[in-house]
Amino acid sequence: MTATNKVALVTGAGSGIGLATARRLLEHGYSVVLTGRRQAPLDALADEARQRGADALAVACDVSDAAGVAALFDAIRQRYGRLDVLFNNAGRGGPPVEIDELSVEDWRAVVDINLTGVFLCTRAAFGLMKTQTPRGGRIINNGSISAHAPRPNSIAYTSTKHAITGLTKSVSLDGRKYDICCGQIDIGNAATEMAERMARGVPQANGEIAIEPLMDVELVADAVLHMANLPLSANVQFMTIMASKMPFVGRG
């Protein structure tokens, strides 16, 4: 255990990458605010943390809801008075259909969570980090290999993940004068519920269906911990961590 007195917020902390990362931060002495829409998995992780002598606060919130995010940050201010690390992790895919078959509602649902949700949490964190003492903090955005290259029939997911790269760069630039760092982790095929279809076979660019390799989600947690632990004088601006043999590099 490495004791710190840092406070972190993890969105989508009830499952997958968020759960593994929140656990890792708790193991390393962070106080961790856990959020996601479902309260039960957040409570389960907070209970587990308490039993191990760690400090977690479970606050259910839909990150696409501006009032909900404001209430979440009120709870953080009240309990801790500061935030050192925000991991913008919550996200979802869209239905795997051709562009002309994607409904406007489905498009908006993905944009609301993957892009507007990240903006809302970032906006609130930025406001807190620039005024707190000591000043500053770190925002880590969960991008994707889809921030670089699309999968077939993924226009909403791919567009929002590319947009996250612009958001990361803007926050990184605008945060400089307040000691706010912003970096992005682009993950490929970490074994979570969202990625389990890779093991069953997924459409490739040439129309074939292929089983793709997965990597252990704990490796992502280690990577985010490394980014979080850096002093504010240094920043991992972009990191790509992927199953080594997944189709990406080498055009397949």
Ligand SMILES: NC(=O)c1ccc[n+]([C@@H]2O[C@H](COP(=O)([O-])OP(=O)(O)OC[C@H]3O[C@@H](n4cnc5c(N)ncnc54)[C@H](OP(=O)(O)O)[C@@H]3O)[C@@H](O)[C@H]2O)c1
């Ligand atoms: N696994 C991979 O290989 C991979 C690769 C590239 C990028 N990613 C990215 O990693 C992130 C996490 O994915 P995962 O693989 O860990 O999948 P996951 O287990 O499905 O995690 C998604 C999490 O986001 C939360 N969430 C969804 N909508 C939300 C909302 N509106 N407000 C708050 N929380 C919300 C979900 O909790 P609730 O349902 O309780 O809200 C869930 O805990 C996503 O941004 C994804 O794009 C994953």
